[in-house]
Amino acid sequence: MHLRNDQSRRSFLKASAVTGGGLMLTFNLGTAKAATATEANIGAFVRIAPDNTFVIMAKSVDIGQGVKTSLPMIIADELDVDWSQVKVELAPLDTEKFGAQNVGGSTTIPRNWDNMRRVGAAARQMIVSAAAKMWKVPEGELTTGSGVVTHAASNRKATYGELASKAAAQTAPDLKTVKLKDPKDFKIIGKPTRDVDAPKIVVGQPLYGIDVQAPGMLAATFERSPVFGGKLVKANIDEIRAMPGVRKVVVVEGITGKGDPARQNGIEAGVAIVADTWWQAQTARRKLRVEWKDGPTGLQSNANWEKTALEFAKKEPQFNIRKDGDPDATFKGAAKVIEATYSYPFLAHATMEPMNSTASFNNGKFEVWTPTQNAAAARTSISKVMGIDEKDILVHPTQRSGGGFGRRAQPDPAVEAAWIAREVGNGTPVKLVWSREDDIRHDNYRPAGYHHFKAGLDAQGKLIALTDHFVSFGENGKFAPMCQLGDNIFPAEFVPNLSYGASLMQLGTPMGPLRAPGSNALSFVFMSFLDEVAQASGRDPLQFHMDLLAEKRVAAKAAAPAANGQPRPPGFDAERMRGVLQLVADKSGWGKRTMPKGTALGMAYYFSHAGHLAHVIEVTAGKDEVKVNKVWVAGDIGSQIVNPIMAESQVQGAVLDGIGQALGQQVTFANGRVQQGNFDDFPLLRMNEAPPVEVHFNITGNPPSGIGEPALPPVHPALANAIFAATGKRVRSLPFNKAAGFAV
Amino acid sequence: MAYTLTVNGTSRTVDVDPSTPLLWVLRDQMSLVGTKFGCGVGMCGACTVHVNGQAVKSCSMPVSAVGEQPITTIEALSENPIGKRLQEAWLDVDVAQCGYCQAGQLMAATALLSKVPQPSDADIDTHMSGNLCRCATYIRIRKAIKQAAGVAEKKEG
Ligand code: FES
Ligand code: FES
Numbered sequence: 001m002h003l004r005n006d007q008s009r010r011s012f013l014k015a016s017a018v019t020g021g022g023l024m025l026t027f028n029l030g031t032a033k034a035a036t037a038t039e040a041n042i043g044a045f046v047r048i049a050p051d052n053t054f055v056i057m058a059k060s061v062d063i064g065q066g067v068k069t070s071l072p073m074i075i076a077d078e079l080d081v082d083w084s085q086v087k088v089e090l091a092p093l094d095t096e097k098f099g100a101q102n103v104g105g106s107t108t109i110p111r112n113w114d115n116m117r118r119v120g121a122a123a124r125q126m127i128v129s130a131a132a133k134m135w136k137v138p139e140g141e142l143t144t145g146s147g148v149v150t151h152a153a154s155n156r157k158a159t160y161g162e163l164a165s166k167a168a169a170q171t172a173p174d175l176k177t178v179k180l181k182d183p184k185d186f187k188i189i190g191k192p193t194r195d196v197d198a199p200k201i202v203v204g205q206p207l208y209g210i211d212v213q214a215p216g217m218l219a220a221t222f223e224r225s226p227v228f229g230g231k232l233v234k235a236n237i238d239e240i241r242a243m244p245g246v247r248k249v250v251v252v253e254g255i256t257g258k259g260d261p262a263r264q265n266g267i268e269a270g271v272a273i274v275a276d277t278w279w280q281a282q283t284a285r286r287k288l289r290v291e292w293k294d295g296p297t298g299l300q301s302n303a304n305w306e307k308t309a310l311e312f313a314k315k316e317p318q319f320n321i322r323k324d325g326d327p328d329a330t331f332k333g334a335a336k337v338i339e340a341t342y343s344y345p346f347l348a349h350a351t352m353e354p355m356n357s358t359a360s361f362n363n364g365k366f367e368v369w370t371p372t373q374n375a376a377a378a379r380t381s382i383s384k385v386m387g388i389d390e391k392d393i394l395v396h397p398t399q400r401s402g403g404g405f406g407r408r409a410q411p412d413p414a415v416e417a418a419w420i421a422r423e424v425g426n427g428t429p430v431k432l433v434w435s436r437e438d439d440i441r442h443d444n445y446r447p448a449g450y451h452h453f454k455a456g457l458d459a460q461g462k463l464i465a466l467t468d469h470f471v472s473f474g475e476n477g478k479f480a481p482m483c484q485l486g487d488n489i490f491p492a493e494f495v496p497n498l499s500y501g502a503s504l505m506q507l508g509t510p511m512g513p514l515r516a517p518g519s520n521a522l523s524f525v526f527m528s529f530l531d532e533v534a535q536a537s538g539r540d541p542l543q544f545h546m547d548l549l550a551e552k553r554v555a556a557k558a559a560a561p562a563a564n565g566q567p568r569p570p571g572f573d574a575e576r577m578r579g580v581l582q583l584v585a586d587k588s589g590w591g592k593r594t595m596p597k598g599t600a601l602g603m604a605y606y607f608s609h610a611g612h613l614a615h616v617i618e619v620t621a622g623k624d625e626v627k628v629n630k631v632w633v634a635g636d637i638g639s640q641i642v643n644p645i646m647a648e649s650q651v652q653g654a655v656l657d658g659i660g661q662a663l664g665q666q667v668t669f670a671n672g673r674v675q676q677g678n679f680d681d682f683p684l685l686r687m688n689e690a691p692p693v694e695v696h697f698n699i700t701g702n703p704p705s706g707i708g709e710p711a712l713p714p715v716h717p718a719l720a721n722a723i724f725a726a727t728g729k730r731v732r733s734l735p736f737n738k739a740a741g742f743a744v
Numbered sequence: 745m746a747y748t749l750t751v752n753g754t755s756r757t758v759d760v761d762p763s764t765p766l767l768w769v770l771r772d773q774m775s776l777v778g779t780k781f782g783c784g785v786g787m788c789g790a791c792t793v794h795v796n797g798q799a800v801k802s803c804s805m806p807v808s809a810v811g812e813q814p815i816t817t818i819e820a821l822s823e824n825p826i827g828k829r830l831q832e833a834w835l836d837v838d839v840a841q842c843g844y845c846q847a848g849q850l851m852a853a854t855a856l857l858s859k860v861p862q863p864s865d866a867d868i869d870t871h872m873s874g875n876l877c878r879c880a881t882y883i884r885i886r887k888a889i890k891q892a893a894g895v896a897e898k899k900e901g
Contacts, residue, residue, distance in 0.1 A: 198835050
């Protein structure tokens with residue numbers, strides 16, 4: 001990550017007149033030495049209108065995670081105005097002014113919490129200074145509230161709106177030391193606050209990339225090589241050109257991307273059809289006949305991988321990831337040894353709003369509208385692929401995105417739209433919309449994986465050794481992107497004799513982050529296997545885990561992998577985990593309730609994205625199906641829940657997302673081609689399958705962290721463990737409907 | 745081919761191929777983009793509109809099949825008293841996450857309450873299961889429907 005140098009370390013404030021009166025206060029917050037030093041150069045601005053209303057910029061985009069509401073809430077509270085006085089605007093892409101604007105990894109709250117507070121507090125401080133000077137009274141005698149400064153002793157009041165121009169002339173306070181509110185005085189933070197776009201959502205106003213409209217706009221579809229990296233040999237282009245409404249057919253040769261995932265900074269080979277309307281383009285596409293040259297990735301298939309993985313699992317790992325003590329010797333002397341093989345499939349993201357982007361190209365310049373988690377990356381990718389300077393590419397992130405889940409961190413739809421717009425030329429805007437089949441078949445997938453576990457217990461039922469041979473993807477001892485197993489993965493550091501090793505298979509299709517990347521699969525295999533170990537130990541799972549977690553307080557290396565250049569958030573803390581485990585046990589009545597035969601509870605916990613989460617799931621096993629009755633969740637995401645109404649919703653959504661994945665989702669390959677295509681064979685959870693989810697938070701004195709992701713990983717193992725408790729059958733591969741006897 | 749449709753009380757003529765789904769007529773010809781594209785095959789409900797008061801997946805209805813039946817889209821839902829009540833409940837409960845599916849959810853929920861004013865959980869399951877929400881806001885959708893219908897929430901646990 002790019003850190004700006006010394007000259008802008010000083011925090012300063014710029015004031016400028018705003019059309020229509022009022023004043024714009026632009027804060028360029030200090031850089032490397034900023035209070036939390038988590039961001040290079042975070043800025044945010046507050047616009048104060050003479051009528052004492054406030055426009056607060058949301059620096060980052062909303063993909064359904066609620067930050068367009070929660071970030072301005074933080075500023076508004078420290079500014080000491082009422083939420084009803086605030087209007088939120090989405091900031092344009094301007095990383096100089098706003099710092100990193102990408103969203104993902106549940107990082108938006110942890111890396112902006114402190115900075116946004118300081119932005120609000122600095123603005124308030126300058127307004128207070130202006131009032132103190134005007135009334136010639138000490139600042140300490142002034143109080144604020146609802147956008148009004150009051151001097152009680154002389155019974156004088158002034159609104160922020162009246163003070164705005166004087167405030168702008170004040171020297172900006174030092175952001176590192178600007179006085180922040182005592183959290184007990186928060187009026188907006190911590191209060192359930194409705195999404196700022198909700199009134200527009202319920203009346204169907206255009207907010208999304210797919211809604212972009214522009215005069216003279218054309219529509220495009222793009223038939224990509226069915227195998228990643230494949231090439232076009234020939235196609236019936238002339239016939240397609242003559243179809244109704246078709247304006248242009250663009251053959252894209254394809255550029256192999258160089259990036260992570262491999263799709264980044266490249267473009268797939270294919271045929272783009274540009275027409276007056278999307279339906280015309282799509283209708284023409286159905287007549288398209290293409291001969292493809294698949295290349296080596298055309299050979300990849302699930303059948304081959306599964307065979308190879310089983311062979312590998314029997315051998316020694318190709319390389320070692322971590323080794324503590326001597327697991328092999330320990331197994332020999334163990335009272336009990338448990339062995340099991342687990343697996344999980346590739347997954348697509350299937351955001352509800354299909355991938356799309358709109359672009360125009362005129363006089364060597366691009367203008368692009370894209371629903372994205374990372375507009376800056378889209379700009380960089382377009383620049384690299386097209387050879388156009390970044391300053392000639394104007395990227396507008398759209399007001400909202402119809403889901404992200406990591407998929408929109410990748411810029412490929414924006415690059416494709418730009419490519420097609422350049423071929424069309426003349427500044428004509430072209431909107432590229434992917435079909436659902438395009439979306440499922442050309443994703444950056446959550447990688448599949450296979451784990452062969454072995455565990456040893458001593459005579460007292462204590463876990464003394466554990467090994468994992470992970471069969472994954474990559475080459476020459478290097479994991480493919482997203483396919484790694486970290487040396488810090490739990491229960492590392494909690495078991496004295498432990499080794500993780502890996503063997504790799506070839507993979508030609510790009511992988512990418514999916515909600516709670518890494519953890520969303522590792523949690524299932526590790527926490528299910530640990531439940532097997534708990535059962536073998538003869539202890540109740542709750543007791544087994546409490547004993548395991550009693551070993552050590554904080555795992556030194558167990559922190560979530562830090563995003564580029566970001567400091568590591570607080571790591572796995574056994575005490576915090578015990579806290580949520582106890583809470584969820586209490587709330588679910590673990591071990592306290594008598595349940596009818598066939599009904600049982602399963603539990604699992606996981607640390608990811610700085611969050612400690614523990615779940616209990618109740619299921620009832622019928623003759624050939626398992627019904628999920630209810631889910632209890634306890635989470636510890638630090639000292640402050642910024643917006644409780646949204647935090648609860650994120651947890652519920654993540655839990656149901658996980659259940660949907662566990663029950664029926666998988667992407668499989670044959671001849672290098674994805675075999676699924678729409679919601680019939682890649683099913684999402686539906687209303688009739690959604691159980692109630694009860695959410696509790698354990699408030700602890702730790703820095704606030706995000707909640708978009710960490711509630712997902714414990715779902716799959718808690719469900720598998722519940723199914724075991726109810727039926728005696730252990731499900732070791734996802735999705736569960738694959739396992740015989742479970743039409744869940 | 746020219747078709748005259750009555751959409752949100754206004755009659756409008758479009759010239760499109762008879763196979764064109766109503767969804768794309770609304771979005772591309774009439775700029776009514778509140779109705780969303782999600783799957784194109786009738787599996788997600790993002791495109792739900794009312795045709796003659798019935799919830800219909802507009803991606804799967806060719807324009808040639810509409811005839812004279814009146815169409816209502818999310819843009820005019822608040823003119824329907826049930827729709828309006830549901831929109832208010834949606835805001836009160838703060839149902840949406842990304843919000844993309846919610847136009848379809850509201851159209852489907854309005855059709856449900858028009859038929860079954862006091863729906864049971866089973867009614868909600870039956871009528872709302874054709875509408876996917878990738879963010880999985882189902883718990884709040886259920887709550888908002890019950891709130892708008894004045895039905896008490898079942899006590900859980
Ligand atoms: S777009 Fe019509 S049902 Fe999915
Ligand atoms: S709110 Fe995102 S799909 Fe429903």
